[in-house]
Amino acid sequence: ASPSNAIDHYEIYHDGSGITCLSEDINIKACTNTDCSSVASEDITSTLNLGPLGQAVTINNGDITSNVNYTTAGTIAISLSNLSTSAPVNCFVNNIADLDCEMTFSESGFVIDVPTLTACKPNETATIRAVQSDNDTNTCGAALIGNQTVNFWSNYISPDSGSNDVLINTIASADSTPGTGVSLSFDIDGLATFTVQYDDAGQIQLNAEHTMLSGLLLEGESTFISKPLLLTVYTDETNYECISGDASCSRFIKAGENFDLKVKSACWVDDADTDFTDNPATPNFEMNSIAVLSSVVAPAGGSNGSLDVKNFNFSTSDSGVHTIDQAISEVGVFNFMISPSNYFGESLTTQNSPNIGRFYPDHFEVTNSENGAFGNNACTGFSYSGQSFTYDINPQLQITAYNTATPDVVTQNYTDDFIKLTTADFIYTLPTTDANQLGADNASLVRINRFADTTTIIDNADGSLEFAFGDDSYTYLHESNSQIAPFSNAVNLQFTSITDSDNVQTQALPSTLQPSDEPIRFGRLTIANAHGSELVPLPVAVQAEFFNGNNWQANTLDQCTLLNMSPDFQLSNPETNIGSLQAGTATMTIDAGTTLATLTNNNPLANGVATITFSAPGEDNQGYVDIQSQTSLNFGWLLGDYDNDGSYDDEATGRASFGLFAGSGNIIFRRENF
Secondary structure, eight states: OOOSSOOOEEEEEEOSEEETTSOEEEEEEEESSTTOSSBOSSOEEEEEEETTEEEEEEEGGGEEEEEEOOOSOEEEEEEEESOSSOOOEEEEETTEEOSSOEEEEESEEEEEEOOOEETTOOOEEEEEEEEEEETTTTEEEESOOEEEEEEEEEEEEESSOOSOOEEETTEEOBSSTTOEEEEEEEOTTSEEEEEEEESSOEEEEEEEEEEOTTSOEEEEEEEEEEEOSEEEEEOOOTTOBOTTOSTTSOOOOBTTOOEEEEEEEEOOOOTTOOOOTTSOBOTTOOEEEEEEEEEEEESTTOOOOOBSOOEEEEOGGGTTEEEEEEOBSSOEEEEEEEEOOOBTTBOOOEEOOOOEEEEBOSEEEEEEEEOOEEEEOSSSSSEETTOEEEEEEOOEEEEEEEOSSSSOOBOTTOOGGGOOOOGGGEEEEOOOEEEEEEOTTSSSEEEEEEEOOOOEEEEOSSSEEEEEOOOOEEEEOOSGGGOSOOEEEEOOEEEEEEBOTTOOEESSOOEEEOOEEEEEEOEEEEEOOEEEOTTSOEEEEEEEEEEOSSSEEEOTTOOOOOOOHHHHEEEEOTTSGGGOOEETTSEEEETTEEEEEEEESBTTBBTTEEEEEEOOOOTTOOEEEEEEEOHHHHOGGGOBOTTOSSOOOBOOEEEEEESOOOOOTTOOOOOOOO
16 A cells, blocks of 8 residues: 655665675665655555565565575675655665665675774774585584684774774774784684774774685674764853852853854763763764754743754864854853754764853843823822922833844843842932923023932833832922913933943933923912901901912912911910910900901812901900911911012911901002001
């Protein structure tokens, strides 16, 4: 049946030589892709041709090793025919492509078995068997017994040159015939053992030759593999080591910056060895398309990053140590590793790099910002100059970490302890004036005081963070230059430097946040003069006012000022305690009577107005009470400039007079000075 997955080609593998009295292994693969990393999943039938002879074989699941015998000395071609699924056939002799695919059979010779060697490791045991065919029985007998000298030499197959000798029983073998004589002891089966050592990597052919007394020449060869002990990944750059594997390590290089990542094809030195970076290298090691990988150690659960060099070719020109001009896109601590393919069919051991880092960002950028907004009014819908207010929405500046790549890429691992920015690293200009509003002089900006709250850093866990302002307190100065029409404020928070402890700087500064939209009014408190009969209570108006740009007018929006007779007012007159100031709740003497003040619409003001009402002192008890505010205690923003000295530090005053008449209503204007 035809396999469900199409055949790309077939491959035949054999060692190129055999002895007529011994069986030989021939491996056949049905490949479904060009590099034969995938084979057919169904059976394929074929004829395996040994020269003129053919035998039926079934390639089970895409791969079969057929044990064959050929009893006639000579050279024959190995081939496939009658394939149930047709495709090209490729042949490999000793793992080297060979169009002829020939195998030479002899009636006598050496059968040599050398295991896969570990480069530089001594005393690996190999066997050599001297055999001779019995033509009558087609069985093998011992061709040599006892102590015999066998000549050995070796050839480089892949790569096809080198500088190290193969050691046979610690004796360096020649690199060509007639070879180097080595004394061996053969047992009654014609079998002898010897040790092999090769201080390099590659595919080597070991040849053996001995001429018997009869003149019969015994020959044999075996192809073996010597592979590195392992491929170890490391760097010897300054300050690379991060033993703790966390953010406490000192900085190494920037994310995206190049560094030397090395891969050594290491020789064996000692079975107890753990550090292979100082081992001798195997200069003949070569391999194409070795994959390079990275694995994040910290931050936990972070990105493995992207590597500049994802695979490389290891060549003999590297002399056993390949240097990769590597870079990783991310911040953090990493292990680096490689994933080589099989080496002449043998798997290779690899050793990951130690913890390498700490990698850190190249620069920061301001990527987003929240200007914030005022609106957490100190009063009802506004704030007086002199009142403290804060944000309704707190300002935030977003900073994102980037690597050195072009174009640059966000380093998402700049998070947790890998954030080396602190709040103290954010340098910004403290605002002392409004951003835009000119004062009464029409030349200078109105002034403010700012009291900073605690700032915080918010980790977004994606390479960005927020520098967040706390509930900072702002106060516009209650001074003459601030006596202007109501306005909506704005302040500038200008960042001039943002640099972390790794000296990573922020690009494109300065950057300014501008919280705004607090309505500001310049205010004062007034107390009216009142006249009335001593027979009835006398009301006195207390009013919050604001400057509209031209005049003072009632501040009907003020429903926040909370006044009490004490301590917010003081009273005095000549008849009470020799005219000294008294608490607003004191009983005041008026001639032979008394009066007591009460305050209404005061908690808070009703549309900006409260009323002080003095009780009637009684018939014929005429006099007055002077009223003075005490706003400097709790409401400094309502002080006025009543002495016209340019300073808003004066308390409001007024007088309640009993037994006096207001006079004619036809009077347009009158002012009393006391």
